[in-house]
Amino acid sequence: MQKKKFELTDGEWTIFQVLWENSPRSAPDVQEEIQKNKNWAYSTVKTTMDRMVAKGLLKTQRLRNLILYSPAITRKQAQSGEIMRTVKRAFNGAMTPMMQFMLDNNNLPQEQLKQLEELIKSRRNKDRAAKRK
Amino acid sequence: MQKKKFELTDGEWTIFQVLWENSPRSAPDVQEEIQKNKNWAYSTVKTTMDRMVAKGLLKTQRLRNLILYSPAITRKQAQSGEIMRTVKRAFNGAMTPMMQFMLDNNNLPQEQLKQLEELIKSRRNKDRAAKRK
DNA sequence: AAGAATACTTTACAGATGTAAAGATTGCAA
DNA sequence: TTGCAATCTTTACATCTGTAAAGTATTCTT
Structure with missing residues (x-):
């Protein structure tokens, strides 16, 4: 398992938050879930998710005309990436x-x-x- | 001391690295120092620094026709910001x-x-x- | 079958960031 | 004083991110 550096944006964290909890899920479903916290339009959610697919952060599968998304990395990997980023930038890599x-x-x-x-x-x-x- | 959230970019960290070590310094001076690691053109360094001034991250003072820069925040503040960012995003704020x-x-x-x-x-x-x- | 509801796709746009070339100024050396 | 060297300023441009409206396709419902 190589140490790829996952540096997620805010939007990406938001999406992952709901997908890690339960997946696969459709974009409208995710959007609805997110509504509880943020006020994102459907297209915002969908655009973000599609960009994440392009980056390899999410996987998709089709179900009829529905598209279902799941995370392509684990929460741990993301957490680790975030910590790596900080330790590298702010502490010269020293844990x-x-x-x-x-x-x-x-x-x-x-x-x-x-x-x-x-x-x-x-x-x-x-x-x-x-x-x- | 209010808890402003300093989330620095890579470029900003690079500049701060040399200014925290020794300041005030001129942009050409900073550029020369950075040369040791990164291959940034003078204008890249200068642009980045001026943007940081605009953001309130650096202070300037004129010396004749020279412009000298110094950090407007401490390394600790920056480190703290970085950690806050991580703990918030990746650990729900729980240290x-x-x-x-x-x-x-x-x-x-x-x-x-x-x-x-x-x-x-x-x-x-x-x-x-x-x-x- | 037609309209309504649902989901997907396309297009957009502004601000931040990385990166830098080219042009303008100014001060010092000859 | 004139030209070179050092420094600063202006302008540029691509990519990423946040954010979303508008348009198209598909599928229930009546």
Whole structure:
């Protein structure tokens, strides 16, 4: 799995949000769903989706005269792309300083810090176990 | 200090990289510096910088017929903007899940994990101390 | 079968960004 | 003072993104 860099636009995130939740879906269906938050005209949604197909971000399948869309990348891939983008641009590619920055600048409440501490601990153990194996 | 959202483009990051290091500087000077990495023509650099001035990202001062530029925002502000953007788009605004994702998906080596654990610990203590005060 | 409803396609347009050539100015060296 | 060198200004243009109206095709409904 090569690390293609997925840098999504706002519009693309909006579309993915609904398609990751449930797909395949038709454009009118997606539009209706989006209506709940944004006020996008049908053609806006449709245009965006078709551009995404052209870019390989969505897949389509025909059902009679209906076109159904599904994501061609996972949410994880997109999330990862977004993080990569940030760590590359803003932290010179170094992950730890970025995390450090987040810890220092975001006033996370105690329980969240604690939670993170736990996470790191268990991750460390897991890694060690893996290495030992 | 209000939370303005600074979402910088690639070009803008490139310019800031050199200005944060040392400023004020003239456009030809910045261009020369950038030459080391990217192959930007002078006018590309200058155009980008002037657009940044228009956006309020850079300040200028005249020195005779020279124009000197300096950053109008700090590196921290820019980093923070970048992180905000990611956490908002990709993690629904929730910082902890984002950190969790990073921990889980980036194969940080033991020492870095350890380092982070220390960081969190000290942060927790600092917070507690602050609260107690 | 005709009209209404639904979905799809085409066309558009403005603003942002990357990228830069060409033209105008100004100051210094000969 | 005159021309070259350095710097700035103007203009340009393609691509991407946000946003959507208008036109066309298809399919129910009556």
